[in-house]
Amino acid sequence: xxxxxxxxxxxxxxxxxxxxxxxxxxxxxxxxxxxxxxxxxxxxxxxxxxxxxxxxxxxxxxxxxxxxxxxxxxxxxxxxxxxxxxxxxxxxxxxxxxxxxxxxxxxxxxxxxxxxxxxxxxxxxxxxxxxxxxxxxxxxxxxxxxxxxxxxxxxxxxxxxxxxxxxxxxxxxxxxxxxxxxxxxxxxxxxxxxxxxxxxxxxxxxxxxxxxxxxxxxxxxxxxxxxxxxxxxxxxxxxxxxxxxxx
Amino acid sequence: xxxxxxxxxxxxxxxxxxxxxxxxxxxxxxxxxxxxxxxxxxxxxxxxxxxxxxxxxxxxxxxxxxxxxxxxxxxxxxxxxxxxxxxxxxxxxxxxxxxxxxxxxxxxxxxxxxxxxxxxxxxxxxxxxxxxxxxxxxxxxxxxxxxxxxxxxxxxxxxxxxxxxxxxxxxxxxxxxxxxxxxxxxxxxxxxxxxxxxxxxxxxxxxxxxxxxxxxxxxxxxxxxxxxxxxxxxxxxxxxxxxxxxx
Numbered sequence: 001x002x003x004x005x006x007x008x009x010x011x012x013x014x015x016x017x018x019x020x021x022x023x024x025x026x027x028x029x030x031x032x033x034x035x036x037x038x039x040x041x042x043x044x045x046x047x048x049x050x051x052x053x054x055x056x057x058x059x060x061x062x063x064x065x066x067x068x069x070x071x072x073x074x075x076x077x078x079x080x081x082x083x084x085x086x087x088x089x090x091x092x093x094x095x096x097x098x099x100x101x102x103x104x105x106x107x108x109x110x111x112x113x114x115x116x117x118x119x120x121x122x123x124x125x126x127x128x129x130x131x132x133x134x135x136x137x138x139x140x141x142x143x144x145x146x147x148x149x150x151x152x153x154x155x156x157x158x159x160x161x162x163x164x165x166x167x168x169x170x171x172x173x174x175x176x177x178x179x180x181x182x183x184x185x186x187x188x189x190x191x192x193x194x195x196x197x198x199x200x201x202x203x204x205x206x207x208x209x210x211x212x213x214x215x216x217x218x219x220x221x222x223x224x225x226x227x228x229x230x231x232x233x234x235x236x237x238x239x240x241x242x243x244x245x246x247x
Numbered sequence: 248x249x250x251x252x253x254x255x256x257x258x259x260x261x262x263x264x265x266x267x268x269x270x271x272x273x274x275x276x277x278x279x280x281x282x283x284x285x286x287x288x289x290x291x292x293x294x295x296x297x298x299x300x301x302x303x304x305x306x307x308x309x310x311x312x313x314x315x316x317x318x319x320x321x322x323x324x325x326x327x328x329x330x331x332x333x334x335x336x337x338x339x340x341x342x343x344x345x346x347x348x349x350x351x352x353x354x355x356x357x358x359x360x361x362x363x364x365x366x367x368x369x370x371x372x373x374x375x376x377x378x379x380x381x382x383x384x385x386x387x388x389x390x391x392x393x394x395x396x397x398x399x400x401x402x403x404x405x406x407x408x409x410x411x412x413x414x415x416x417x418x419x420x421x422x423x424x425x426x427x428x429x430x431x432x433x434x435x436x437x438x439x440x441x442x443x444x445x446x447x448x449x450x451x452x453x454x455x456x457x458x459x460x461x462x463x464x465x466x467x468x469x470x471x472x473x474x475x476x477x478x479x480x481x482x483x484x485x486x487x488x489x490x491x492x493x494x
Contacts, residue, residue, distance in 0.1 A: 111378065127374075131358065156426075156428035156429050157429060159422070160419065160422050160423075160429065160434075163418070163422055164415055164418045164419050164422060167414065167415065167417075167418035168411055168414070168415050168418075170414075171410070171411045171414035171415070172407065172411050175406070175407050175410055175411060176407075179403070181403035182403050182404060182407065186452065187407075189452075190448055190449065190452070193448040193451070194444075194445060194448055197441075197444035197445065197447065197448050198441060198444065200444065201437055201440040201441055201444050201476065202437065204440070204476060205433065205436075205437070229448065229451060
């Protein structure tokens with residue numbers, strides 16, 4: 001990010017540049033480990049000039065978080081065209097791109113870790129603001145998915161399926177970041193399948209969910225991710241008429 | 248909890264009583280809203296006597312959290328007898344008992360809310376200690392489930408299934424607490440099904456998981472929660488040979 005070019009930037013352009021530089025640094029290390037000097041150096045400006053744009057590290061950190069939250073929320077936006085499974089798979093690809101880019105920062109933030117840089121007054125309000133940002137991303141994802149399902153007034157069960165799946169995507173990403181022991185492409189597809197599976201579990205006992213799921217599956221290609229899953233799940237079921245072995 | 252009986256308690260007995268009283272109060276309201284005076288009144292002792300046992304509200308709050316964490320972890324303990332689905336269903340019953348008893352406190356804590364009472368020095372170390380407690384409960388649940396699966400050295404995929412399911416149980420409980428719009432008995436069963444569904448999704452693409460799942464299903468009674476689910480899921484699958492409708 002360091003550049004030798006010293007052309008003059010406008011105020012807003014400089015602010016945006018600083019936010020970008022800070023976000024990259026905060027993405028890879030704890031806020032406590034990133035100094036204003038380092039941000040200044042990476043942006044190719046002096047330390048006093050950083051303070052000209054932001055009162056301190058906390059405000060720069062909060063601005064970086066806001067940008068990250070907006071970026072992540074936008075990754076759930078997807079044209080409402082084609083089969084749902086393929087749309088969701090593209091969204092998961094962009095979601096894991098984000099997680100990949102911001103790994104340590106994403107992990108610390110979602111685990112309620114060092115969301116607030118130390119030093120200065122204790123700011124529980126910053127912790128609350130951070131939680132509000134995380135919630136805003138979850139809400140944006142929720143609204144997007146409902147729009148794709150073409151449901152305006154979700155039942156409590158549909159809301160549970162969608163919201164709990166969003167949380168499953170978060171925890172899957174966090175577990176993946178801890179060692180990256182499973183290829184992310186597999187997890188992206190797995191999460192699409194998980195969505196279908198959670199919906200199917202709910203549908204197995206709720207007629208409204210069953211109707212919605214049938215509607216989704218009717219639009220799925222026979223070689224799409226949803227259809228492949230159901231075929232494989234059915235293959236796991238015990239053959240009818242063959243009693244299960246005693247435990 | 249207030250009692251008119253004024254018999255003398257031993258030091259440890261009194262400490263445990265105070266922790267119990269505090270936990271009940273912190274379970275239903277934010278730590279900021281609970282005063283030492285109120286804790287003293289509920290315990291039937293004077294305010295100075297509370298300070299004789301605990302230096303302040305923060306230390307009492309932390310002790311209450313530790314007890315709650317230990318209590319929650321113990322609810323995952325279950326004899327390793329009988330079909331796995333029924334065992335998991337009993338665990339989920341106790342889990343939701345806990346969530347029911349400690350609703351607002353559980354919700355605030357898991358959402359990274361007011362984990363630290365305001366006032367006094369800011370204690371990010373308390374926030375870290377709180378996160379460590381939450382992690383210890385998750386880890387205890389994870390170890391318990393692996394023991395039930397009789398797996399000593401879990402693969403990365405099995406670890407993902409179990410850990411992400413534990414997080415799904417948390418988010419399902421949190422969503423349930425927000426309005427209680429779905430009967431909790433339904434959600435307890437649904438989470439058992441979700442476990443099977445997540446395992447089945449993983450098994451559909453991983454031979455080791457498939458082997459484990461077949462082993463579990465072989466021990467399941469035909470009228471158990473797992474078998475019922477697979478039958479219902481299979482019924483949702485499109486009939487073979489009938490191509491899906493065009494989107």
